[in-house]
Amino acid sequence: MREQIIEKIQQSGVVGAGGAGLPTHVKATANVDTVLVNGASCEPLLMSDPYLMEAEIDTVIRGLDAVLDCTGASKGIICLKGKHKEALATVQQAVSKDTSGRLAVYELKDFYPAGDEQVLVHEVLGKTVPERGIPLQVGAVVSNVESLYNIAHAMEGKPVTHRYLTVSGDIQNPMVLKVPVGTLVSDVLAFAGGPTIPEYRVVDGGPMMGRVLADTDQPITKTTSGLLVLPPDHTVVAGKIMAPEKIRRITNTICCQCTRCTDLCPRNLMGHSLHPHKLMRVLDSQVLESAIAREALLCSECGICEKFACPMMVSPREVNAQIKKVLMSEGVTWEASGAPLKSHPFRSTRAVPTSRLIQRLNLAKYNGHAGYGGEMSCTRVVLPLGQHIGAPALCSVSVGDKVSQGDLIGEIPEGAMGARVHASIGGVVEAIEDGKVTISA
Ligand code: SF4
Ligand code: SF4
Numbered sequence: 001m002r003e004q005i006i007e008k009i010q011q012s013g014v015v016g017a018g019g020a021g022l023p024t025h026v027k028a029t030a031n032v033d034t035v036l037v038n039g040a041s042c043e044p045l046l047m048s049d050p051y052l053m054e055a056e057i058d059t060v061i062r063g064l065d066a067v068l069d070c071t072g073a074s075k076g077i078i079c080l081k082g083k084h085k086e087a088l089a090t091v092q093q094a095v096s097k098d099t100s101g102r103l104a105v106y107e108l109k110d111f112y113p114a115g116d117e118q119v120l121v122h123e124v125l126g127k128t129v130p131e132r133g134i135p136l137q138v139g140a141v142v143s144n145v146e147s148l149y150n151i152a153h154a155m156e157g158k159p160v161t162h163r164y165l166t167v168s169g170d171i172q173n174p175m176v177l178k179v180p181v182g183t184l185v186s187d188v189l190a191f192a193g194g195p196t197i198p199e200y201r202v203v204d205g206g207p208m209m210g211r212v213l214a215d216t217d218q219p220i221t222k223t224t225s226g227l228l229v230l231p232p233d234h235t236v237v238a239g240k241i242m243a244p245e246k247i248r249r250i251t252n253t254i255c256c257q258c259t260r261c262t263d264l265c266p267r268n269l270m271g272h273s274l275h276p277h278k279l280m281r282v283l284d285s286q287v288l289e290s291a292i293a294r295e296a297l298l299c300s301e302c303g304i305c306e307k308f309a310c311p312m313m314v315s316p317r318e319v320n321a322q323i324k325k326v327l328m329s330e331g332v333t334w335e336a337s338g339a340p341l342k343s344h345p346f347r348s349t350r351a352v353p354t355s356r357l358i359q360r361l362n363l364a365k366y367n368g369h370a371g372y373g374g375e376m377s378c379t380r381v382v383l384p385l386g387q388h389i390g391a392p393a394l395c396s397v398s399v400g401d402k403v404s405q406g407d408l409i410g411e412i413p414e415g416a417m418g419a420r421v422h423a424s425i426g427g428v429v430e431a432i433e434d435g436k437v438t439i440s441a
Contacts, residue, residue: 001069001070002069002070002072005028005066005069005070005155006025006028006029006070007025008154008155008157009024009025009028009066009151009154010023010025010412010419010420011154011157011159011420012150012153012154012157012158012159012160012420012422013159013160013222013419013420013421013422014147014150014151014154014160014419015147015160015222015223015387015388015389015419016143016144016147016223017144017145017146017147017150017163017222017223017225018038018049018115018144018145018146018147018223018225019117019144019223020223020388020389021221021222021223021387021388021389021419022388022389022390023388023389023390023417023418023419024143024147024150024151026417027141027143028067028070028071030071030136030141031071031072032071032072032073032135032136032139032140032141033073033074033075033139033140034073034074034075034076034077034125034139034140034141035064035067035068035071035073035075035076035077035140035141035142035143036077036079036120036121036124036125036135036140036141036142036143037060037064037076037077037078037079037143037144037145037148038079038115038117038120038142038143038144038145039053039078039079039080039081039084039087039091039145040079040080040081040108040114040115040120041080041081041084041115042111042112042113042114042115042116042354043112043115043205043206043207043208043209043210043225043226044112044206044207044208044354044357044358044361044363044367045166045168045169045206045207045226045228045358045363045366045367045370046166046168046206046225046226047166047168047176047369047370048146048164048165048166048176048225048226049080049144049145049146050080050084050086050087051087051164051176051372052145052146052149052164053078053080053084053087053090053091053145054084054086054087054090055372056149057090057091057094058094059149059152059153060078060145060148060149060152061094061095061098061103061148062152062155063143063147063148063149063150063151063152063155064076064078064103064143064148065100065102066151066152066154066155067141067143067148067151068102071141073102073141074102075102075103075104076102076103076104077103077104077105077106077124078091078095078103078104078105078106079105079106079108079120079123079124080105080106080107080108081107081108081109081110081114082107082108082109082110083110088105088107091105092105106124108120108123108124109351110353110354110355111351111352111353111354112208112302112304112352112354112357113208113266113300113302113304116266116300116302117129117134117135117142118133118135118267118270118300119266119270120142121135121138121140121142122270122343125138125140127139127140128270128271128341128343130336130341131272131273131298131334131336131341132297132298132333132334132336146163146164158406159406159408159420159422160181160222160422161180161181161405161406161422161423161424161425162178162179162180162181162375162424163178163179163180163181163220163221163222163224164176164177164178165177165179165188165220165224165225165226165227166225166226166227166370167188167189167192167226167227167229167370167373168226168227168228168229168366168370169200169203169227169228169229169230169366170195170196170197170200170229170230170231170366171189171192171193171194171195171196171229172192172193172194172195172196173192173193173373174192174366174368174370175192175370175371175372175373176370176371176372176373177191177192177372177373177374177375177376178374178375178376179191179220179375179376179378180220180376180377180378180381180424180425181219181220181221181222181381181383181387181424182219182220182221182381182382182383182384182424182425182439183219183220183376183378183381183424184216184217184218184219184220184378184380184381184382185202185204185213185216185217185218185219185220185227186216186217187376187378188220188227188376189202189216189227189229191373191376192373195229196229197229197231199231199232200229200230200231200232201213201229201230201231201232201234201237201241202216202227202228202229202230203226203227203228203230203236203237203240204218204224204226204227205224205225205226206225206226206228207228207236207307207361207363208302208303208307208357208361209301209302209303210226210228210240211240212237212240212241219381219382219383219384219436221384221387222387222388222419223387223388228366234362235361235362236307236361236362236363239306239307239315244318244321244322247314247315247318247319248284248318248319248322250314251280251314251315251316251318251319252280252283252319254312254314255277255280255281255312255314256312257277257280257281258277258311258312259277260277260309260310260311261276261277261280261304261305261309261310261316262274262275262276262277262278263309263350264304264305264308264309264350264352265304265305265309266300266302266304266351267298267299267300268344269343269344269346269347269350269351270341270343270344270347271341271342271343271344272298272341273295273298273337274295274298274299275292275295276299276305276316276317276319276320277316278292278295279292279293279295279296279316279319279320279323280314280316280319282319282323287323287326287327288326288327288330288332293323293327294327294332294334294335296319296320296321296323296324296327297324297327297328297332297333297334298334299317299320299321299324301317301320301321302317303317304352305317306318307357307360307361308352308356308357308360377425378425378441379425379427379440379441380427380430380438380439380440380441381423381424381425381438381439382436382437382438383409383410383421383423383424383436383437383438383439384421384435384436385410385421385435385436385437386435387419387421388418388419389417390416390417390418390419391412391413391416391417391418392410392418392435393409393410393411393412393413393418393419393420393421394410394411394412394413395409395410395432395437396408396409396410396411397409397429397432397437398429398432399429399430399431399432400428400429401428401429402427402428402429403423403426403427403428403429403439404423404426405423405424405425405426406422406423407422407423408420408421408422408423409421409422409423409429409437409439410422410437421437423439424439425439425441426441427439427440427441428440
């Protein structure tokens with residue numbers, strides 16, 4: 001049964017919908033005690049996970065059951081914030097009907113980053129994932145809500161062809177909607193009524209960890225959780241488009257060593273050896289020799305230091321990302337001291353409330369419940385063969401081929417870690433270029 005579940009997940013091309021897109025069949029091979037359902041939806045403004053828990057809880061639970069069967073876990077805990085009242089009530093009711101005794105609900109407080117896997121494990125299970133480690137090391141697997149929804153469909157032989165996402169910001173009709181994977185961002189914005197401002201930039205993902213798109217001629221992928229339309233000079237956009245060298249120069253010059261970034265760093269508060277204020281003093285020439293520099297490998301790039309903690313408006317997150325890049329390119333790894341990890345006594349009081357973060361990010365005017373806008377259809381999709389961690393899929397169609405929705409168009413390379421890609425609409429393969437397959441209806 002376990003092998004069958006893993007095979008169905010692999011065949012359907014399920015990847016982690018909440019993060020970088022780890023192929024889910026890889027995660028499903030774990031043996032653990034507990035599966036945590038990550039419904040924290042901790043990035044401000046993103047609402048598709050609460051929507052799915054409210055509207056599709058039975059499907060999500062079917063996916064959870066499959067993962068419990070597969071991993072041998074005895075407990076599946078659905079974690080979501082109390083502020084999502086309707087979703088919470090729906091989940092509680094569904095779990096109360098469970099007769100297996102395996103399911104439970106955990107009501108999270110409203111702080112950022114409650115949805116960080118390591119923070120979630122610490123919060124719910126009281127266990128600390130080792131530095132540079134994964135939840136598996138403390139007997140847990142964390143699954144995103146939409147991943148479980150996709151797993152439930154995989155059990156019925158249905159591949160991943162659609163994605164739920166939030167459209168918010170300066171847009172006519174902010175909404176949660178369901179779109180075929182590969183739909184262009186410009187088409188999604190048009191479906192939501194179009195931007196309400198003449199000049200804008202689009203953030204792919206949440207305001208904290210999302211990235212600013214170069215243009216709107218980009219496809220929605222299996223990991224696109226949201227599109228935020230914001231003015232080009234908005235606080236959220238400005239920090240993301242500044243040249244990395246400029247950020248590094250400003251940071252090195254302005255940092256006053258107040259230590260506030262370290263005081264509020266979620267990884268430091270869990271007991272990990274990460275001190276962003278010290279990393280601000282690491283010069284470029286010292287990166288490979290300095291023991292302090294290696295701490296950058298522990299940074300999750302959550303952005304609390306940059307977007308909330310620092311009174312000088314500089315970016316420890318970006319400095320860490322740059323140092324990490326250098327270290328990883330040279331194959332430098334983290335060596336833990338072996339000392340027990342002790343969380344900070346003020347950890348809970350230093351958690352950053354989402355409401356304050358939204359104010360700090362100047363997003364209050366966009367904060368509201370984005371209602372469901374329906375399922376979008378489209379006549380042209382552009383499907384990247386690499387939408388996941390691992391090797392890009394190998395194209396299995398040719399220009400001119402006719403495909404139906406759900407047909408395989410990209411296979412996992414022999415012996416590699418990867419994920420399959422399927423046609424999200426029916427039509428004709430119009431082009432195959434730059435690792436992308438274009439299908440026209
Ligand atoms: S981005 Fe900043 S706050 Fe977040 S883990 Fe890294 S150093 Fe800590
Ligand atoms: S919070 Fe800002 S100014 Fe203070 S130590 Fe950190 S980077 Fe420097």
